[in-house]
Amino acid sequence: MNATAALPAYRATIEPAYIDYNGHLRDAYYGLIFSYAIDDVMDHLGLGPAYRERTGCTLYTLEMHLHYLHEVKASDELTVETSILDADRKRFHAGSVFRCTRLPEPVAIADAMLLHVHQGEKVTTAPFPAEIEARLQALKLTPEALAAFGPISRRIELRRR
Amino acid sequence: MNATAALPAYRATIEPAYIDYNGHLRDAYYGLIFSYAIDDVMDHLGLGPAYRERTGCTLYTLEMHLHYLHEVKASDELTVETSILDADRKRFHAGSVFRCTRLPEPVAIADAMLLHVHQGEKVTTAPFPAEIEARLQALKLTPEALAAFGPISRRIELRRR
Numbered sequence: 001m002n003a004t005a006a007l008p009a010y011r012a013t014i015e016p017a018y019i020d021y022n023g024h025l026r027d028a029y030y031g032l033i034f035s036y037a038i039d040d041v042m043d044h045l046g047l048g049p050a051y052r053e054r055t056g057c058t059l060y061t062l063e064m065h066l067h068y069l070h071e072v073k074a075s076d077e078l079t080v081e082t083s084i085l086d087a088d089r090k091r092f093h094a095g096s097v098f099r100c101t102r103l104p105e106p107v108a109i110a111d112a113m114l115l116h117v118h119q120g121e122k123v124t125t126a127p128f129p130a131e132i133e134a135r136l137q138a139l140k141l142t143p144e145a146l147a148a149f150g151p152i153s154r155r156i157e158l159r160r161r
Numbered sequence: 162m163n164a165t166a167a168l169p170a171y172r173a174t175i176e177p178a179y180i181d182y183n184g185h186l187r188d189a190y191y192g193l194i195f196s197y198a199i200d201d202v203m204d205h206l207g208l209g210p211a212y213r214e215r216t217g218c219t220l221y222t223l224e225m226h227l228h229y230l231h232e233v234k235a236s237d238e239l240t241v242e243t244s245i246l247d248a249d250r251k252r253f254h255a256g257s258v259f260r261c262t263r264l265p266e267p268v269a270i271a272d273a274m275l276l277h278v279h280q281g282e283k284v285t286t287a288p289f290p291a292e293i294e295a296r297l298q299a300l301k302l303t304p305e306a307l308a309a310f311g312p313i314s315r316r317i318e319l320r321r322r
Contacts, residue, residue: 021213022280027222027273028196031189052182061188063317064227071221071284086319093319112188113317119183123232156224156274156314158247158254 007044007139010037012078012098025072031064034096034110037080041094045135055118057126062091062113065153070107076100078107085146087136089127090116095152111152168205168300171198173239173259186233192225195257195271198241202255206296216279218287223252223274226314231268237261239268246307248297250288251277256313272313 012033020026042048042059052058072078078100086093091113098108118126128136141149173194181187203209203220213219233239239261247254252274259269279287289297302310 021210022219022221026193026196027225028189028192031192031225031227032187035187035189049182058183060183060232061229063229064188064192065314065317066192066225068222068224088319088321091319093317111317113319153226153314153317155316156226156254156272158249158252158274160249 007041007082007084010040010080010082012036012080014072014074014076014078016074019074023073025074025076027066027068030066030068030072030098030108030110033078033080033098034064034066034112035061037082037096038094038112038114041082045132047132055129056120057116057118059114060117060123062115063153064112065110067109067151069105069109070100070103072098072100072107073102076102076107083141083145083149084136084139085111085141085149085152087133087140089133090125092136095149097150106150109150109152168202168243168245171201171241171243173197173241175233175235175237175239177235180235184234186235186237188227188229191227191229191233191259191269191271194239194241194259195225195227195273196222198243198257199255199273199275202243206293208293216290217281218277218279220275221278221284223276224314225273226271228270228312230266230270231261231264233259233261233268234263237263237268244302244306244310245297245300246272246302246310246313248294248301250294251286253297256310258311267311270311270313 018029080096082096085095095111097106179190241257243257246256256272258267
C-alpha cells in the first residue's frame with residue numbers, strides 16, 4: 001500500500017453478544033465490524049454525517065464478501081485496515097484486512113462495493129463531488145499493491161479434488 | 162427447488178438497532194439474519210445444540226457473500242428461504258433468498274460455504290455422519306433449480322462501461 005495514502009486503521013470493539021455457541025466471533029459480526037470500519041472511512045473521505053445532512057447523499061452497499069481465515073476470540077485485540085481497491089465516478093470497492101495481535105497473519109479479509117446515492121423521494125445514483133473523487137483516486141491501490149492485497153472476492157464454490 | 166426437500170423458511174426479527182443512519186437495515190445485519198437462518202438449517206439437518214454437545218462437532222463459516230438488491234425498512238416482514246446449493250463429505254454451500262411482503266422480487270441474496278469441524282484441543286475438519294450427508298444430498302438443488310437460484314457469489318469488481 002502507498003503509505004502516504006493509507007486510511008487510518010479501525011480498532012474494533014468485540015461485544016460479548018458477538019461471541020457465538022462455538023466460542024468465537026460469530027461470522028456475521030465480522031460484517032458488522034467491517035461496516036463500522038467503512039463508516040470510519042466515510043468520515044475520513046468527507047462522506048460523514050455533516051456531508052449526508054448537507055447534500056442528501058450517502059453510500060449504499062451493493063455487495064459484501066467475507067473470508068474467514070482464523071477464529072477470533074472475545075479477548076482478542078482486533079484492528080481493521082481498509083484500502084481503496086478501485087473507484088469510479090459513483091462507486092468504490094473497499095477491501096479490509098482484519099488482524100489480531102495474537103497471530104501474525106490476517107484473521108479475515110472483507111471487501112465490498114459501495115455506491116454513492118442521493119436519498120430524495122426516490123433513491124438515485126449520484127456522482128461523487130470532484131474533491132471526493134480525487135481523494136478516492138489518490139487512495140486507490142497501485143496495481144502492485146492490489147495484487148498483493150490478499151484473497152478478495154471470488155466465486156464461492158466446492159471444487160472437487 | 163424440489164418442494165418436498167425444501168428447508169423451512171426463517172422469519173427474521175428486525176431489531177430497532179439494525180436500522181442505520183440511512184433509515185434502512187444496515188448491510189451487516191442482513192448477514193446476522195442469514196447467520197440465524199443457517200442456525201435454523203443446522204437444527205433442521207440435525208446439527209443443532211444436542212449434536213454439538215454429543216459429538217464435539219459443529220460448522221464453521223469459510224466465506225459469506227451478500228448481494229443487496231432492495232432496501233429493507235424497520236416495518237418490513239422479512240423471510241429467508243435457504244437452499245443447499247452444493248455439498249460434499251465435509252462442506253456445504255448454502256444460498257438464501259431474502260423476501261419481504263412489500264416487494265415481489267427478492268430484497269437480498271446471500272450464500273456461504275460451511276465446513277464441518279471437530280472442536281477438540283485443536284479444531285480439525287471432520288466428515289459429516291452418513292445420515293447428515295444423505296440429508297444434504299437429498300436437499301441439494303437439481304442443476305435446473307441451481308441455475309434458476311439467482312445471483313450467487315461472484316467476484317466483486319468495477320466493470321468499466
